[in-house]
Amino acid sequence: MNFEFNVEGGNFTKAGTASSQLKKILKQLNVDSKVIKRIVVALYEAEVNIVAHAYSGKVIIDISTDRIDMVLEDEGPGIPDISLAMQQGYSTASSAVREMGFGAGMGLPNMKNNCDELTITSEVGKGTIVKMAVCLNQN
Amino acid sequence: MKIREVVQLLNAKVISGHDYLEAEVEYTFASDLMSDVLTIEKENILLLTGLANLQTIRTSEMSEISNIVFVRKKKATPEMIQLAEENDMILIECDYSMFKASGLLYTAGLKPVY
Ligand SMILES: Nc1ncnc2c1ncn2[C@@H]1O[C@H](COP(=O)(O)OP(=O)(O)OP(=O)(O)O)[C@@H](O)[C@H]1O
Numbered sequence: 001m002n003f004e005f006n007v008e009g010g011n012f013t014k015a016g017t018a019s020s021q022l023k024k025i026l027k028q029l030n031v032d033s034k035v036i037k038r039i040v041v042a043l044y045e046a047e048v049n050i051v052a053h054a055y056s057g058k059v060i061i062d063i064s065t066d067r068i069d070m071v072l073e074d075e076g077p078g079i080p081d082i083s084l085a086m087q088q089g090y091s092t093a094s095s096a097v098r099e100m101g102f103g104a105g106m107g108l109p110n111m112k113n114n115c116d117e118l119t120i121t122s123e124v125g126k127g128t129i130v131k132m133a134v135c136l137n138q139n
Numbered sequence: 140m141k142i143r144e145v146v147q148l149l150n151a152k153v154i155s156g157h158d159y160l161e162a163e164v165e166y167t168f169a170s171d172l173m174s175d176v177l178t179i180e181k182e183n184i185l186l187l188t189g190l191a192n193l194q195t196i197r198t199s200e201m202s203e204i205s206n207i208v209f210v211r212k213k214k215a216t217p218e219m220i221q222l223a224e225e226n227d228m229i230l231i232e233c234d235y236s237m238f239k240a241s242g243l244l245y246t247a248g249l250k251p252v253y
């Protein structure tokens with residue numbers, strides 16, 4: 001099953017719409033609620049990162065019987081040093097982003113914590129690709 | 140503790156979710172930082188916050204938090220109330236400060252997350 005959503009950079013009122021729709025889909029598919037929470041928290045963090053740090057992007061989701069793959073591609077400034085960005089507390093968020101309740105440098109570590117697989121590739125001045133996968137049958 | 144008791148204790152006003160006042164909460168998390176709220180793994184949480192915007196509701200939706208108290212007279216907007224209703228959430232507005240509301244709930248037995 002495939003889904004695609006667009007994400008607008010800078011538009012905080014729409015941030016989370018993809019995650020919200022995915023949550024409804026996963027509920028209909030009777031995925032375990034703890035697994036759903038891990039998936040949507042990771043996707044929401046990634047979605048908010050596009051809104052907060054990039055110009056525009058899209059979310060591509062592929063659900064199979066045993067796993068979900070989520071790819072977020074954005075056009076934006078890119079991440080110069082990914083291992084630095086992964087560190088808890090590292091953030092370049094603007095004051096506008098902080099006023100929305102974000103920008104503590106906790107998102108990427110939280111995505112890693114909630115995913116079974118996470119890979120980030122980025123080109124400075126072009127954009128970032130975040131790939132996440134979560135197994136659907138965990139006990 | 141039942142939401143009904145929380146409302147009484149905080150002398151607060153229910154804005155959304157009037158049908159769920161018998162719901163039980165066990166933990167309270169007091170924060171204006173949504174990044175932090177997204178790391179919580181516990182269930183049956185009451186969120187105390189001074190941050191009243193749409194992302195407060197979205198973050199709660201993703202974190203499976205159904206109970207939100209806005210402190211210090213922060214008001215929920217119609218968009219926030221609509222999104223909360225779609226997700227069967229309880230929104231409560233209270234005049235007390237974060238400190239006072241936290242103290243009252245802690246004393247009454249609600250547990251901290253960390
Ligand atoms: N899609 C992206 N495009 C460009 N830079 C990004 C992107 N995602 C993350 N970053 C960079 O990595 C940093 C760390 O990201 P992370 O999500 O951990 O924290 P944050 O978004 O700043 O704050 P929080 O997630 O706690 O709200 C960001 O501040 C930003 O510099």
Ligand SMILES: [Mg+2]
Nearest residue numbers: 045049107108
């Ligand atoms: Mg982030």
